[in-house]
Structures are given as structure tokens and as C-alpha cells.
Amino acid sequence: MTLGNPHTPQAADRGLTPARIEMYEKEFASRPANRLMQNAVTQTPVDDIALDRRIVTAADHSVSHHLDDWKVTDQKRSGRCWMFAGLNLLRVGAARELGVKDFEFSQNYVLWWDKFERANYFLESMIETSGADVDDRTVAHLLGDPISDGGQWNMFVALVAKHGLVPKTAMPETESSSATGPMNRALKSLLRRGARDLRRLAADGAEAQREHKAEVLAAVHRVLSIHLGTPPQKFLWQWRDKDQEFHREGWLTPAEFAAAYVRIPLDEYVCLVHDPRESSPAGRTFTVEHLGNIVEAPPVVYLNVEMDLLKRLTMDAVVGGEPVWFGCDVGRMMRADIGLWDARLYDYEAVYDAPFAMDKAERLLHHETQMTHAMLFTGVDVVDGAPRRWRVENSWGGEKADSGFWTMNDSWFGEHVFEVAVRRSALPPELAEALAGPPIVLPAWDPMGALAR
Structure with missing residues (x-):
């Protein structure tokens, strides 16, 4: 095979030649600011160098409308944020109904059923796509992460609608619910092997595939029960309120x-997203192929x-007294020790003397962001x-933060929040009508199908 003449201008432009490397080294060494930053960053975390102290010192964590008077929860080493956020929304009304200060639904119970339903959903997707090559982009995407911890608002609602809820005392946390890695490793191996077998059985028909x-x-059920316990079919419910x-x-x-204790109408909530790409018109609904956890549940649909x-x-929802579930790209411009998000929290351009700015649509298109x-x-x-x-x-x-409650400056909301769940009745009439329209179908790998973890 001929690689071409290495001395032609075209080859010189394509390759990292010694002359070009020497030019970059001389350029770096010629600027005192580069050496200063090198000395700083080799000894100190870059985020500490780039942190804009003006934003930190100006940060005021007080708010005019403040709903929470409860303790935060802890998903620990798991990707269950979406179900924690959903259950945290529901526990507000449950605690009031029960007359207690703090209350938690069992996150482990919801996790168990999500995993079992998700396994079935994945295997059905493998049956549906068994006629495609294994390196087909959709098949490869599904095989890449067959049973993630992550999820979406609609998936949470589907779980509650089908399987109900239990208090944390009825199905408490286990080692594996708080650290899902080893359990997920076993589940992924089982499901990928199952996918292999289902694809081999495609010629024998759907009946043979579903028998397998x-x-x-059955094996997935055993794994889940070993790691998480067995979800209760009934439990004895008794408690002592805040007045003893x-x-x-x-x-x-x-x-x-x-x-009895879900005090908000979950079926009245809709998921709104902000997708500013030219291919995603405002006022339209969207869905994503193969995104879901329960086969018979309504599809995941965004407006x-x-x-x-x-x-x-x-x-308006928060001012009206109701917390709001939302999804975002959490790691951007975040300071964990003080619990702060701001769109300009770090000045990386000053550290590296290089441009980083892209707008939200460009970041979505170029795989720089997702929920x-x-x-x-x-x-x-306000x-x-x-x-x-x-x-x-x-x-x-x-x-961290204010006992686990964080502060988000509004500049960050616009750049890095992707979706919220609000009541349908809060929508303007034209958008409420748009919910009835047929959704635009996005491919399985579209970033708007990302799962919150």
C-alpha cells in the first residue's frame, strides 16, 4: 500500500512532523503565562485554578420561595437519581398525610421492578431487531448498555402505575441497591448472552424466541432477588406520627x-424538554426508539x-407550593463542596488560552452534552x-452544600437543564393541544434519549 510522498505539502499538512512539533513547543515556551499555568496546574487541581472567585463570593443561597423542610436522600454508588427524584417528589405529600417529619418510599423496591421490567424490555427489543446485523447501529447501541441504572420521568411514572410503592421499612436498602456495579455486571452478561440466543432462534419464530x-x-429474577431481596406482595403498615x-x-x-399516599395525580404530568436543534421544532412532541422500561406502558414522549x-x-409550580422533577447535565460548571452551579463558574479559557464556547444546540449535535x-x-x-x-x-x-440542598444560578438553568415534569393543566392551550399530535421519532442513539443516573 502506498502512503504517498512524505515530502509533499499535502502529507506535511496531514501529519505531525518534527518541524511542526518544534514550532508548538517554542510557542508554548515563549509565553510566560503558559509556564505560570503549567506550574500551577501540575501542583493544584485545575478546577481550583479556573474557579471564578467573584461568582463564589457573590453567591447567595437564600431564595424567596422555599419549600423543603426535610432531609435529603442518598443514592450512594448507584445511578438511581431519576427514581430518587421522583420518590422525593411523592414523599412530600405522603409525609403530610402520615403526619411525620421525614418519610421515604423504598427506592430498592422501585429498583427491583425497574431492573426486571427493563430486562424484559431489552429482550423484546432484541427479538424485534433480530433480523438486523449485530453491528447495526441500533442493535449495537442497545447491546452497549442493556440494563442501565438510569431512567426518565415517564419510566418512573410507569413503574408506580404498574407496581405501586412500599415504605422503605418494607424493603430497605441492601449492599447491592446502594452499589449496583457487581449486580449490573451479572445482569448485563446474562442479557447479552440472551440476546445472542434470541438472535440465533430468529429463524425458528417468535414463539421459540419467547420461550427462551x-x-x-427466570435467571434475571434470581439475580435480582439474591442482590436486592424479594419485593413484598403485602406488608403490615403501622407508624408513629410526629406527635408520637x-x-x-x-x-x-x-x-x-x-x-393511599401518592397525593399528586401522576397521570396528569407531562415531560417538557428544551432541545434547540434546528431538527427539533418547538411545540412538537418527540419520542425515542427503544426508550422505556415496561413493554406495555405508554411510550416516553416529550414536548x-x-x-x-x-x-x-x-x-410557577414552585411558587405555587409544589417541587418540580427535572433532568440536566449535572457535571458542567459545578462546585460540589459548596453545592453551586453557575454557567460561568470556571474560566477554562483563561487557564488554557483556548476557546471552548458552543451553544446548547451545537453541544447536543457534537456529543458534548446530554442529560x-x-x-x-x-x-x-424571584x-x-x-x-x-x-x-x-x-x-x-x-x-455537602446546605445539608445536601444545592444552589443553581439561573444562568446555569438555561444552558444545562434539559427537561422538567409539570402538570398538563399548566400548559398554554396550544401546547396542551400539541400533546395529542403524533410524535417525531428520534433514533435510539439520539442524545435526547439519554438516561439520568
Whole structure:
């Protein structure tokens, strides 16, 4: 094979020649600021160097509308933020109904059913795509992460609707619910092997494939029960309220418990997103291929809206006394020890003397961003009718920030928040009508199908 003449201008432009490398080295050494930054960053974390102290010192964590008076939860070493955020939203009304200060639904119970349903959903996707090559882009995407911890708002609602809820005392945390890595490793191996077998059985028909799927699911059930325990079909519910009065409600099923203590109409909530790409018109609904966890549940559907409306609806809900579930790209411009997000928190351009700026649409198109985490808005600071900063209940424990409650400056919301769940009745009439339209179908690998972890 001929690689071409290495002395031609074209080859010189394509390769890293010694002359070009020497030029870069001389350019770096010629600037005192580069040497200064080298000395600093080789001894100190770059985020400490790039941190804009003006933003930190100007940060005021107080807000005009503040809902939370409870303790935060802790997802520990798991990717369950989306279900923690959902359960944190629901526990507010449950705690009031029970007359207790703090209350938690069992996150382990929801995890168990999500994993089992997700395994079935994946195997059905493998049956559906068994006629495609294994290196087909959709098949490869599905095989890349067959049973993630992550999820979406609609997936949380589907789990509650089908399987109900239980209090944390009825199915407490285990080692594996708090650190899901080893369990997920076993599940992924089982499911990829199952995918291999289902694809081999494609010529024998769907009946043969589903017979084998049942065998794979039996093994998945064993793994989940070994790691997480067995989800209760009934449990004895009794408790003592904040006034120390004892209550016993008797034996309840998870469905009965959810019906009694979920105090908001989950089926009235819709998921709004901000996707500013030219290919994603505002006012239209979207769905993503093979995104979901329960086969028979309604598909995951988003309504794309402008950022100003997303902020206003979120602000109105919080001012009205209701926390708001949301998804974002959490690691951007974040300072964990003080619990702060700001769009200009770090000045990396000054450190590296290089441009980094891309707008939100460009970051989505070029794989620079996607939703990575879900949390709960529990406060907002409103000035002249507009939000200035937000108070956020995270699920990373209470050691950082304000006992686990973080502060988000409004500049960060616009850049890095992707979706919120709000009541359908809060939408303008034209957008409420748009929910009935057929959704635009995005491919399985589209960044708007990312799962919050």
C-alpha cells in the first residue's frame, strides 16, 4: 500500500512532523503565562485554578420561595437519581398525610421492578431487531448498555402505575441497591448472552424466541432477588406520627399503599424538554426508539418548548407550593463542596488560552452534552417576576452544600437543564393541544434519549 510522498505539502499538512512539533513547543515556551499555568496546574487541581472567585463570593443561597423542610436522600454508588427524584417528589405529600417529619418510599423496591421490567424490555427489543446485523447501529447501541441504572420521568411514572410503592421499612436498602456495579455486571452478561440466543432462534419464530426469553428472565429474577431481596406482595403498615401517636393501617398491597399516599395525580404530568436543534421544532412532541422500561406502558414522549416557558412553568409550580422533577447535565460548571452551579463558574479559557464556547444546540449535535442526572427543584428566588436562582434537592447525601440542598444560578438553568415534569393543566392551550399530535421519532442513539443516573 502506498502512503504517498512524505515530502509533499499535502502529507506535511496531514501529519505531525518534527518541524511542526518544534514550532508548538517554542510557542508554548515563549509565553510566560503558559509556564505560570503549567506550574500551577501540575501542583493544584485545575478546577481550583479556573474557579471564578467573584461568582463564589457573590453567591447567595437564600431564595424567596422555599419549600423543603426535610432531609435529603442518598443514592450512594448507584445511578438511581431519576427514581430518587421522583420518590422525593411523592414523599412530600405522603409525609403530610402520615403526619411525620421525614418519610421515604423504598427506592430498592422501585429498583427491583425497574431492573426486571427493563430486562424484559431489552429482550423484546432484541427479538424485534433480530433480523438486523449485530453491528447495526441500533442493535449495537442497545447491546452497549442493556440494563442501565438510569431512567426518565415517564419510566418512573410507569413503574408506580404498574407496581405501586412500599415504605422503605418494607424493603430497605441492601449492599447491592446502594452499589449496583457487581449486580449490573451479572445482569448485563446474562442479557447479552440472551440476546445472542434470541438472535440465533430468529429463524425458528417468535414463539421459540419467547420461550427462551422466559428462561433468561427466570435467571434475571434470581439475580435480582439474591442482590436486592424479594419485593413484598403485602406488608403490615403501622407508624408513629410526629406527635408520637401510634397508627396501624393493617396489611396493604403496594398498589393500595400507592393509592393511599401518592397525593399528586401522576397521570396528569407531562415531560417538557428544551432541545434547540434546528431538527427539533418547538411545540412538537418527540419520542425515542427503544426508550422505556415496561413493554406495555405508554411510550416516553416529550414536548419541546422554548427555555423561557420551561423556566416560567417551573417557577410557577414552585411558587405555587409544589417541587418540580427535572433532568440536566449535572457535571458542567459545578462546585460540589459548596453545592453551586453557575454557567460561568470556571474560566477554562483563561487557564488554557483556548476557546471552548458552543451553544446548547451545537453541544447536543457534537456529543458534548446530554442529560446525565435528575433532581428536584424545591425553591426559587424571584425578582421582578423572574427567577434569579434555584434551590435544588439532590440525592447525594447531606454532607455537602446546605445539608445536601444545592444552589443553581439561573444562568446555569438555561444552558444545562434539559427537561422538567409539570402538570398538563399548566400548559398554554396550544401546547396542551400539541400533546395529542403524533410524535417525531428520534433514533435510539439520539442524545435526547439519554438516561439520568
